[in-house]
Amino acid sequence: MFAQSQGGQTIYVEVVSDEQHSQIDSPFQPLTEVELAEKQRLEAVVIGAVWAAGKALQQLRDQKLYRDTHTSFERYCREQFGHSRQKSDYLIVGANIYENLTTNRCEILPTTEFQVRPLGVLETKDQVVAWGKAVEIANGKVPTHRIVKQVVREMTRDEKDNPFELGEVVGIMSLDNPDLKGKNGCWAIVTGLSKNTCDLQTWDTELEGVEIEFLQELEYTEEDCQTIQKLHGRISRLQKGSELEGTAKGVLRLLGKIERPYLTPLEEEMLKLVEKVYG
Known part of the structure; x- marks a missing residue:
């Protein structure tokens, strides 16, 4: 703050630094170290739950543990979990892909099933290669579904022309x-x-x-x-x-x-x- 004389009166003007300006303009609020650690812990729980759900659904499906209340896995999924059989299949395949990537020690791992869904058409070894290429395109970050899909399309161009x-x-x-x-x-x-x-x-x-x-x-x-x-x-x-x-x-x-x-x-x-x- 500095004083400025104007017409015999002293006006006090507060000087705002560039750093303060950025804080004022930003819609985000910083977290403390403790809050940041808690956020990361909770995010890991949510992400882990996605893959755990896929493995659980696979057991329910393969062992037919729904047969005491439902005649089909499809009806069981709709009435018990509120989603389609297809969605369950996606989660199951996604969980197996995630397991494959972790087994092969990929440093950057997916956070949602949708990100890895295009990898389902590849052999396990090719899934790792395709994921690595997608991560590279994404500059070392988790790649989007679109990036992964494009990589898979390029890898299977000679074998599979269907982009859908x-x-x-x-x-x-x-x-x-x-x-x-x-x-x-x-x-x-x-x-x-x-x-x-x-x-x-x-x-x-x-x-x-x-x-x-x-x-x-x-x-x-x-x-x-x-x-x-x-x-x-x-x-x-x-x-x-x-x-x-x-x-x-x-x-x-x-x-x-x-x-x-x-x-x-x-x-x-x-x-x-x-x-x-x-x-």
């Missing part, structure tokens, strides 16, 4: 394909893969062997894909119920072509109304 993966949400471009008439602009969930084709689930039907040239990558996150999968579940339940009127079918057809991984408030209200009317 199970559970991914893609866009349909019908072009001049008569088998896709009426499906242009629809979203679809990938349910099966071959070298150059995908099996798809759209809002109202299943499509088999659609060539990849008619599909568009939407670059949705895992959460985005789960949102669309839940939307499909809601639409599917309606179509299995009473015969729908033309207006109701029109609403579902509209939702089957949304170009984003969420519903607007109006779209949500429209869907809720149809659900209310048809139970």
Whole structure:
């Protein structure tokens, strides 16, 4: 603080250093050493729980420990844990990949199943190589799903041309394909893969062997894909119920072509109304 004379009056002006400026402008608040250590400990617990869940699900599945209450692992997963069989399979594969990376002493390890999901198509030794390349591209940090996917695509270019993966949400471009008439602009969930084709689930039907040239990558996150999968579940339940009127079918057809991984408030209200009317 320094004094400045102005018009016979003394005005005291506080000088703010560059360091203080950065603290004022920053939305973050520093942690003490104790708080930082606690944060890191809790983060490790959360990350470890992801892989532990995968190994636990594998035991439940392989030993059929659900058979006293459920007739299938898929129904067990939905009713007990609130997620699909596919999600459980992802967690199981992810846990095994994580175990493979730790066994091979990779210094940088994944923190989520989604980061390593693309590695599932590789042999165990190639998983380690691909992960190492992805870490290098990420400048020594944990690589994103997109980086890992790109590395895997480059490593399997001569063996596997299909860039998509199970559970991914893609866009349909019908072009001049008569088998896709009426499906242009629809979203679809990938349910099966071959070298150059995908099996798809759209809002109202299943499509088999659609060539990849008619599909568009939407670059949705895992959460985005789960949102669309839940939307499909809601639409599917309606179509299995009473015969729908033309207006109701029109609403579902509209939702089957949304170009984003969420519903607007109006779209949500429209869907809720149809659900209310048809139970």
